[in-house]
Amino acid sequence: MHYEIVDFVIDIVQNSCEAGASLVELRIDEDGAGIGFEVRDNGKGMDALEQAQALDPFVTDGIKHPGRKVGLGLPFLKQALEQSAGSFRLESEKGSGTKLSFRFDTGNLDCPPLGDLVGMMVTVLCMPGPEEMLISRTRDGYSYSLCKSELIEALGNLEEVSSLVLLKEYVRSQEKEGEELWQG
Amino acid sequence: MARMTLDELRAFRDSKRQDLARRDVEGKDIQIVVGMGTCGIAAGAKLTFDALVESLQKRGLENKVLVRQTGCMGLCYVEPTVEVIAPGMPTVIYGKMTKDAADELVQKHLVEGKLLDNHIFDRPAADIVKK
Numbered sequence: 001m002h003y004e005i006v007d008f009v010i011d012i013v014q015n016s017c018e019a020g021a022s023l024v025e026l027r028i029d030e031d032g033a034g035i036g037f038e039v040r041d042n043g044k045g046m047d048a049l050e051q052a053q054a055l056d057p058f059v060t061d062g063i064k065h066p067g068r069k070v071g072l073g074l075p076f077l078k079q080a081l082e083q084s085a086g087s088f089r090l091e092s093e094k095g096s097g098t099k100l101s102f103r104f105d106t107g108n109l110d111c112p113p114l115g116d117l118v119g120m121m122v123t124v125l126c127m128p129g130p131e132e133m134l135i136s137r138t139r140d141g142y143s144y145s146l147c148k149s150e151l152i153e154a155l156g157n158l159e160e161v162s163s164l165v166l167l168k169e170y171v172r173s174q175e176k177e178g179e180e181l182w183q184g
Numbered sequence: 185m186a187r188m189t190l191d192e193l194r195a196f197r198d199s200k201r202q203d204l205a206r207r208d209v210e211g212k213d214i215q216i217v218v219g220m221g222t223c224g225i226a227a228g229a230k231l232t233f234d235a236l237v238e239s240l241q242k243r244g245l246e247n248k249v250l251v252r253q254t255g256c257m258g259l260c261y262v263e264p265t266v267e268v269i270a271p272g273m274p275t276v277i278y279g280k281m282t283k284d285a286a287d288e289l290v291q292k293h294l295v296e297g298k299l300l301d302n303h304i305f306d307r308p309a310a311d312i313v314k315k
Binding site: 001002003006007010011014018065072073076116120123126127128144150151154155156157159160161162163164165166169170173174176177 | 186187188190193194196197200220221222225226230233234237240241245246247249250251252253254255256258
């Protein structure tokens with residue numbers, strides 16, 4: 001089981017990146033009561049049976065890892081949400097993509113800690129697969145957005161260590177301005 | 185602090201590039217691949233990733249190494265796993281690469297050219313080898 005909320009998000013975005021998506025969109029909306037995420041991709045999608053199976057920890061397609069009998073990504077997330085009164089919604093259409101929305105109630109005692117949001121955004125932006133990734137982040141009226149192709153245009157290859165360092169600094173500066181506003 | 189604009193980021197990048205150009209002799213032929221599947225994330229692969237980037241920067245190797253991510257490498261029992269592809273060294277998958285071991289990897293494998301004997305678990309799994 002993952003420890004922090006950001007770990008669940010990385011896991012879910014990794015799913016989108018492995019689903020052959022060329023575009024992945026991540027929305028992060030935070031307010032005083034909780035934090036909501038929406039991950040949308042235009043990858044291969046799932047039909048109703050596959051969606052049910054994706055939520056079953058004891059089913060996996062076995063393509064990537066022959067002989068393995070578990071697939072735990074989505075079931076972990078669903079369990080963490082159920083035990084902390086969060087909400088979860090999976091919508092998918094075979095051939096056109098998947099949208100997953102979930103929200104953690106941060107006031108709930110059993111809600112996992114949020115973790116390093118800036119590091120999470122850097123991690124997902126650098127995942128191989130999708131040509132484009134859009135991240136939009138809002139918190140109590142403050143917002144900013146990140147666009148993978150723009151960042152690559154500004155920084156070059158995001159897999160270079162120097163790009164990774166600058167990217168993290170850039171995202172941190174976006175987040176930091178918000179923190180100053182939120183703290184008044 | 186006001187947030188950085190994309191133009192500032194570009195300018196920043198250009199100044200870094202000039203610093204690095206002087207050192208750019210051998211090209212980026214070293215690759216470090218971090219497993220970021222469910223298993224890796226649960227075992228702290230993100231911390232390992234950050235620690236690797238920090239350690240590479242500390243040793244001035246940032247212009248020689250690419251740090252990539254991949255899904256599960258099939259060695260879930262020894263996560264976090266890190267594959268290292270470096271010229272003159274065998275390609276290996278290291279397991280149990282917690283953030284503390286990441287620094288050791290950079291120092292021993294990349295700087296000293298020695299393998300980390302206690303962390304070797306496999307060569308690349310068939311399903312992640314590029315065609």
